[in-house]
Amino acid sequence: MSGTFVGMPAFPTAARAALGDTQLRSNLAHATHTIRDKRAAVVAEVEEWEELRLAGAGVKEAALRDLATHLETLEASLTRAGATVHWARDAAEACAIVAQVAHSHGVDEVVKVKSMATGEIGLNEALEAEGIAAWETDLAELIVQLGEDLPSHILVPAIHRNRAEVREIFLRRMGDVGRPAPADLTDEPAVLAGAAREHLREKFLRAKVAVSGANFAVADTGTLVVVESEGNGRMCLTLPEVLVSVVGIEKVVATWGDLDPMLRLLPRSSTGERMNPYTSTWSGVTPGDGPQEVHVVLLDNGRTRALADDVGRQALRCIRCSACLNVCPVYERVGGHAYGSVYPGPIGAILNPLLNGVSDEQTASLPYASSLCGACFEVCPVRIDIPSVLVDQRAQVVDSHRGDRIPKAEAVAMKAAAWTFSDARRLGLAERASGLAGRVMGRFSRTTLPGGRTAAGRLPGPAAGWTGARDLPAPPKESFREWWARTDGGTHDDQDESGTTKGGGS
Amino acid sequence: MRVALQVTCVNDAMFPDTGKAVVRLLRRLGVDVEFPAAQTCCAQPMVNTGYFDEAVPVVRNFVDAFAGYDAVVTPSGSCAGSVRHQHALVAERSGDAALKTAVAETAPKTYELTEFIVDVLGVTDVGAYFPHRVTYHPTCHSLRMLGVGDRPQRLLEAVRGIQLVDLPQAEECCGFGGTFALKNADTSVAMGADKARHVRDTGAEVLVAGDNSCLMHIGGMLSRQRAGVRVMHLAEILASTEGTEAEPGGPAVGERAESAKKGGRG
Ligand code: SF4
Numbered sequence: 001m002s003g004t005f006v007g008m009p010a011f012p013t014a015a016r017a018a019l020g021d022t023q024l025r026s027n028l029a030h031a032t033h034t035i036r037d038k039r040a041a042v043v044a045e046v047e048e049w050e051e052l053r054l055a056g057a058g059v060k061e062a063a064l065r066d067l068a069t070h071l072e073t074l075e076a077s078l079t080r081a082g083a084t085v086h087w088a089r090d091a092a093e094a095c096a097i098v099a100q101v102a103h104s105h106g107v108d109e110v111v112k113v114k115s116m117a118t119g120e121i122g123l124n125e126a127l128e129a130e131g132i133a134a135w136e137t138d139l140a141e142l143i144v145q146l147g148e149d150l151p152s153h154i155l156v157p158a159i160h161r162n163r164a165e166v167r168e169i170f171l172r173r174m175g176d177v178g179r180p181a182p183a184d185l186t187d188e189p190a191v192l193a194g195a196a197r198e199h200l201r202e203k204f205l206r207a208k209v210a211v212s213g214a215n216f217a218v219a220d221t222g223t224l225v226v227v228e229s230e231g232n233g234r235m236c237l238t239l240p241e242v243l244v245s246v247v248g249i250e251k252v253v254a255t256w257g258d259l260d261p262m263l264r265l266l267p268r269s270s271t272g273e274r275m276n277p278y279t280s281t282w283s284g285v286t287p288g289d290g291p292q293e294v295h296v297v298l299l300d301n302g303r304t305r306a307l308a309d310d311v312g313r314q315a316l317r318c319i320r321c322s323a324c325l326n327v328c329p330v331y332e333r334v335g336g337h338a339y340g341s342v343y344p345g346p347i348g349a350i351l352n353p354l355l356n357g358v359s360d361e362q363t364a365s366l367p368y369a370s371s372l373c374g375a376c377f378e379v380c381p382v383r384i385d386i387p388s389v390l391v392d393q394r395a396q397v398v399d400s401h402r403g404d405r406i407p408k409a410e411a412v413a414m415k416a417a418a419w420t421f422s423d424a425r426r427l428g429l430a431e432r433a434s435g436l437a438g439r440v441m442g443r444f445s446r447t448t449l450p451g452g453r454t455a456a457g458r459l460p461g462p463a464a465g466w467t468g469a470r471d472l473p474a475p476p477k478e479s480f481r482e483w484w485a486r487t488d489g490g491t492h493d494d495q496d497e498s499g500t501t502k503g504g505g506s
Numbered sequence: 507m508r509v510a511l512q513v514t515c516v517n518d519a520m521f522p523d524t525g526k527a528v529v530r531l532l533r534r535l536g537v538d539v540e541f542p543a544a545q546t547c548c549a550q551p552m553v554n555t556g557y558f559d560e561a562v563p564v565v566r567n568f569v570d571a572f573a574g575y576d577a578v579v580t581p582s583g584s585c586a587g588s589v590r591h592q593h594a595l596v597a598e599r600s601g602d603a604a605l606k607t608a609v610a611e612t613a614p615k616t617y618e619l620t621e622f623i624v625d626v627l628g629v630t631d632v633g634a635y636f637p638h639r640v641t642y643h644p645t646c647h648s649l650r651m652l653g654v655g656d657r658p659q660r661l662l663e664a665v666r667g668i669q670l671v672d673l674p675q676a677e678e679c680c681g682f683g684g685t686f687a688l689k690n691a692d693t694s695v696a697m698g699a700d701k702a703r704h705v706r707d708t709g710a711e712v713l714v715a716g717d718n719s720c721l722m723h724i725g726g727m728l729s730r731q732r733a734g735v736r737v738m739h740l741a742e743i744l745a746s747t748e749g750t751e752a753e754p755g756g757p758a759v760g761e762r763a764e765s766a767k768k769g770g771r772g
Binding site for chain 1: 513515517519520521522523525526541543544545547549551555557558564567571646647649651677678683687690692694695697698723725726727728729730735736737738
């Protein structure tokens with residue numbers, strides 16, 4: 001009953017389609033700018049923000065450096081507190097564990113707290129195949145699920161929808177899976193939220209089993225932490241008898257005290273709030289209070305692969321705040337679906353290749369889905385240098401093709417460029433040729449650029465991607481290098497060939 | 507102090523007037539700038555596309571060309587950023603200890619033009635004259651990779667006659683991004699279209715920036731739109747004085763007449 005990212009085309013193709021969706025463009029521009037400004041305002045209030053970022057990065061880095069030890073400590077603390085710990089190497093193992101727990105209680109439905117890890121492993125689809133319905137209870141996840149849609153943002157998976165679309169989805173679909181939306185539903189946000197609340201309430205009260213992820217897992221106390229804004233998570237974590245949490249192994253932090261910088265960084269970066277509305281923490285089972293059977297599934301699914309990558313491992317510090325998505329000029333225009341994963345935007349462009357490798361064309365296109373503008377690094381609360389990781393991932397894509405029998409045109413071009421740029425004499429000759437070409441282009445061109453230079457006209461081949469939408473100046477008659485040699489650095493007579501005197505050496 | 511100009515491959519081949527403007531400007535400020543003829547490119551196009559092995563000989567050529575200078579000045583935030591942040595990665599990959607040492611020497615003494623003028627020369631009023639309505643786009647690499655801060659604005663504010671207007675959403679990327687402009691041309695153009703719209707909204711006659719590659723992209727869009735805005739490198743404005751203002755960047759009188767003729771024919 002939901003869409004799938006399987007079989008998505010490579011990023012440039014998916015992006016081209018998305019760019020033509022005017023409703024999407026308008027919804028995204030509005031939403032990303034609103035949340036971007038909100039974040040900037042609350043971050044500016046914190047004088048020691050940079051120190052806080054360093055502290056946050058330090059906490060995660062320390063945990064990752066000694067991951068095996070912290071995970072064993074976590075397992076011991078959780079077990080002591082009455083939880084059952086499972087280890088899952090991949091998505092299939094994790095899904096099977098959750099399904100087995102559900103089956104052991106004879107249920108055909110579970111309620112879910114919003115969780116990236118369960119989205120990553122495709123848990124809802126796996127449970128559906130086992131005859132178990134998984135109900136999303138986060139408002140935006142509910143909108144995506146009811147709309148048989150795909151998430152397009154980490155924090156706000158339905159960011160690509162506006163309220164008129166949400167109203168339409170609620171009216172059309174709620175009745176199929178539970179309490180229908182009232183017939184007089186308007187698109188007022190409060191009215192829409194009210195309809196969702198009524199619809200979800202009967203699911204909360206009925207569910208025996210809940211599934212969650214976790215934002216943090218504290219090793220020394222065996223505590224899981226879920227941070228959310230709507231209170232739906234608190235309902236799922238307290239009402240059902242059984243709770244299964246799927247937790248990526250990189251979520252571990254060493255001590256309870258380590259939560260301090262993280263819980264200050266996350267809300268301001270994520271929702272632009274000073275403090276998080278609902279922060280739930282639980283350590284195993286508390287007799288007579290909350291779920292009496294608690295399972296924790298520790299998930300690898302590519303994380304140890306990422307950990308082995310010297311440059312890329314910093315991506316495991318990510319706390320899924322989505323600040324990098326909200327400031328990304330590429331994400332703002334193409335939206336999340338074009339990335340072909342539950343992890344879109346700048347973090348998705350590095351995380352998917354790190355978790356899965358770059359052997360398929362779609363994943364290999366992601367490191368290139370960036371202009372390397374650096375806005376993501378600037379806002380990341382745990383200082384992940386996303387541009388540097390992107391460049392490193394590009395090198396891995398290139399290196400994976402070095403053995404190809406027929407090299408790509410780009411590889412040939414880069415080799416030729418390297419040859420030319422390794423010796424100034426070769427470059428000088430290439431410039432002479434381009435100057436000659438420029439004269440020819442100048443004769444045929446009908447366009448003059450503002451300021452008076454002649455344009456190159458429409459070019460064929462890969463350059464058509466440029467000149468299709470942008471004028472390009474024709475190469476000048478004389479390169480800088482030739483000018484310098486001819487005029488001795490502009491120190492003697494500087495008559496260029498058109499007879500005009502340029503003020504080179506004054 | 508021996509100062510070398512790293513003109514950049516893009517300026518050398520496509521925008522020689524920017525290089526000439528830097529020479530004129532630095533000489534006016536008392537710097538006897540040299541142009542080491544062995545220079546080619548900073549290797550950024552290879553590195554940013556993932557071709558590290560191909561970048562190695564280019565970086566080697568760079569450190570050889572600029573060995574022995576006290577400062578290397580470049581009219582590009584992007585190329586300065588590449589030298590300071592990426593050359594070490596390339597050298598590391600090469601496994602060549604001598605290259606690593608050489609990079610450690612050239613990288614820290616490579617300055618973007620406005621850094622050199624403000625920090626090394628200690629000047630903010632370069633004595634320029636430019637009586638036009640101008641808006642400034644801070645390019646991503648100068649802003650975020652190098653952190654040139656408000657140095658370009660301070661230099662521009664001191665220019666006599668200039669009418670400097672703020673660019674809305676100035677810090678947002680223009681969408682150039684090197685090979686991104688070709689590999690993801692549609693997204694690049696979508697970003698450029700918004701940047702061009704913001705530029706038009708200012709009513710400026712001239713868009714100025716510290717990187718000609720970004721200007722080639724935004725300027726190419728503005729030109730295609732017949733927006734009536736021209737782009738100029740910062741160096742060309744700073745080099746303009748009362749006597750030369752009519753010329754740099756803009757067409758000389760003869761050229762303007764020539765282009766009018768051409769326009770008539772087309
Ligand atoms: S990479 Fe950084 S900014 Fe992006 S979601 Fe993760 S923590 Fe947030």
